[in-house]
Amino acid sequence: xxxxxMTSLAHHVDTCLARIGTGEFAAAFADFVETMxxxxxxxxxxxxxxxxxxxxRHFSHSVLAGKLAASYLDGWFLQDPLLPELRxxxxxxxxxxxxxxxxxxxxDDYRRIFFDEPGLKxxxxxxxxGDRLRLFVSLYQSEGTKAHCDADLARLAGRLALMHFERMSxxxxxxxxxxLSERECAVCLGVLSGQKAEAIAADLGIAAxxxxxxxxxxxxxxxxxxxxxxxxxxxx
Numbered sequence: 419x420x421x422x423x424m425t426s427l428a429h430h431v432d433t434c435l436a437r438i439g440t441g442e443f444a445a446a447f448a449d450f451v452e453t454m455x456x457x458x459x460x461x462x463x464x465x466x467x468x469x470x471x472x473x474x475r476h477f478s479h480s481v482l483a484g485k486l487a488a489s490y491l492d493g494w495f496l497q498d499p500l501l502p503e504l505r506x507x508x509x510x511x512x513x514x515x516x517x518x519x520x521x522x523x524x525x526d527d528y529r530r531i532f533f534d535e536p537g538l539k540x541x542x543x544x545x546x547x548g549d550r551l552r553l554f555v556s557l558y559q560s561e562g563t564k565a566h567c568d569a570d571l572a573r574l575a576g577r578l579a580l581m582h583f584e585r586m587s588x589x590x591x592x593x594x595x596x597x598l599s600e601r602e603c604a605v606c607l608g609v610l611s612g613q614k615a616e617a618i619a620a621d622l623g624i625a626a627x628x629x630x631x632x633x634x635x636x637x638x639x640x641x642x643x644x645x646x647x648x649x650x651x652x653x654x
Contacts, residue, residue, distance in 0.1 A: 426453065427571075434578050439585035444596040447582070448475050451557065451575055454567040458483055458538065458558040461579050462495065463551050464504055469495040471651045472553070472583050472593040476641060482536055484641035488650035489531055499523035500543060504554060507547035512576040514569055517541035542567055544576025548584040555579045592652035594640060602636035605629055609645055610652060 430450040437443040451459045460483070461473040469491050476483035495501070499520045507513065517540055521529070533539070540559035546552070555576045557567055586593060592610075595603045601622070608618035608629075615633070619626040642648055 431574065431578075434582075438578070438582045441591075441596045443582045444473055444593070447473070447575075447578060448477075448597075450578075452477050454557065454571050454575070455559065456557045456567055457560045458486075459575075460487060460490070460554070460556045460558070461583070462490065462554045462556075463583065464495065464501065464554065465552070467496065470593075473579070473596075474594060474641060474651055475597075479641075482641065484643070484647050484651060486532060486536060488642075488647055491650050494528065494531065497525055497528045498554070500545060500554065504545050504547070504552050507545050507552060509547050509549050512544055512546045512573050512580065514573055514576075515543045515545070516566060540566055542569075542572045544572060544579075546576040546580040548580050550584055551580065553580055553583065594651045595636075597639050598636050599632075602632050602639070605632040606636050606640075606648060606652075609633065609648055 430446070430453060433446045434443065434450055437446045448459065457478065458476040459473065460471070460475075463470045463472055471487045471491060474483045474487040498504075500515060503513075517533075520543075533541070537560050538558040542557045544553075544555040544557075546555055553576070557572055557575065559567065583593065591603055591607060595606055598606065601624075604622060605618055608621065613621075615626045615629045619629045622629070637643060637648070640648070640651060642651060
């Protein structure tokens with residue numbers, strides 16, 4: 419059993435490494451993180467007083483992930499107790515923090531919105547600093563789950579995320595859209611550019627009703643329910 423687990427882990431890590439810098443990384447990375455007993459993963463890039471969501475996934479409640487990501491981007495990231503350390507982190511470093519070590523520094527509303535109401539009782543956050551990006555890579559576990567996820571694997575996850583997002587082109591689609599199919603991504607890009615379904619349909623050579631279908635599928639994968647949610651998780 420131990421050998422099988424190690425073989426599976428090696429396969430997941432190898433797959434992530436092979437897909438760094440590509441649109442296939444997000445799915446491989448999510449598969450790796452899920453093996454750690456994590457219920458939700460969120461990756462945010464912080465630049466000064468601005469935040470971007472690079473990845474948001476809840477493995478059993480997709481809408482929740484999009485809702486929390488949108489709330490965090492709506493100014494709440496400025497209340498994150500780890501923000502000062504992230505801003506000062508040296509490039510190339512990945513440091514680990516547990517919820518029980520920073521909980522006392524959280525405001526009551528912050529804890530209620532991001533932990534109590536969604537039922538997320540454990541959190542491991544990696545502060546990952548690169549040459550271009552400074553990331554929060556947060557791994558959440560729900561009430562009733564086992565002990566904290568493995569610290570070494572969590573640090574590895576933080577390092578993989580940093581390597582990938584540092585390599586991603588700034589001119590490419592917003593990173594959260596990497597989990598979508600080509601058509602789903604194209605539809606979302608049309609929505610982000612302000613186009614209506616008819617205009618997107620004309621550009622793609624498909625029916626407007628098909629655009630609506632792709633949009634619904636994309637929103638479900640992203641854990642959002644509206645155009646506002648799409649703008650929130652893709653904010654730059």
